[in-house]
Amino acid sequence: MPLAAEETTTTTTTEPVTAIGFPAGFVPLDSRFGARVERVLFSPRGVYVTVSTVSTFNVEGEASAFVGGAWDLVLVDGTRISSVDQAIDSLVPGYLTVSFEPGAYGPDDVDAIQHTALGLPKFENVALSVPGVVLPVDGSPKTIDDLDVEYRTADGTEFRLIDLTLSPEGGSLHWTVGPDDRVARVSLSLHAGSPDAGVNVWLYARTGQEQVFGNLGNVSITHGAWQSSGEMAFYLGGGESPISTGLDLALNLHGHVEWLSFSPVSSPPIPVGDAPVSVVE
Secondary structure, three states, X not given: OOXXXXXXXXXXXXXXXXXXXXXXXXXXXXXXXXXXXXXXXXXXXXXXXXXXXXXXXXXXXXXXXXXXXXXXXXXXXXXXXXXXXXXXXXXXXXXXXXXXXXXXXXXXXXXXXXXXXXXXXXXXXEEEEEEEEEXXXXXOOEEEOOOOEEEEOOOOOEEEEEEEEEEOOEEEEEEEEEOOOOEEEEEEEEEEEEHHHOEEEEEEEEOOOOOEXXXXXXXXXXXXXXXXXXXXXXXXXXXXXXXXXXXXXXXXXXXXXXXXXXXXXXXXXXXXXXXXXXXXX
């Protein structure tokens, strides 16, 4: 769950905090949840901190239901580095892995991680219509760079289509989400149709936000990146015919968008303590 990476220098106290109802080593994030650092992994792609969580209702991680959000990595000199993403391993409920940009700091510099904002997700199905498009008869792509198509939720979150390029074999689409503190994961498909001509073609999208399975050292992560804007590539499904040229096509986008906004919280730092810190070259 990304925020722009930045560095600031402050003075931070990271003494372990104890509370009735949490197992030893868990720092209370609020009256309900506690967390503990399990591992820190340095790799060329980023720094990954895995955190386990428990709840006062049940000390089992599977019952904690802590959603996380935005985090700071606290260095021993007080420098703070904002998180760029958060992943949840579906095979290990109750655990979060938070990623940070790599930089001029190493394993000995990491002191703690601190939860700074609660991630507030919202999922909605969307259906959007795009003005009719006529593909050139020579098969060259057609670009609409002045799209005025948007989807707005009741709380003011806005998903906007910026430009669309379509060709007989596929195309691409740029999108943004706002206001500035919002990010999203997008999954859409595009239908191009011309009923009078019998054209009925579905195009499927690769967004770069698909749920993927990766392995970083011994840390397995299943996630898709949260973004404030992005581009998706459309492609024809198996057995589909190329999109007809020279016809007035009605274009309709169908799919879902998962929005994320952030609500600031006041939680104490969670010290790395004795958690293993590993380096993968």
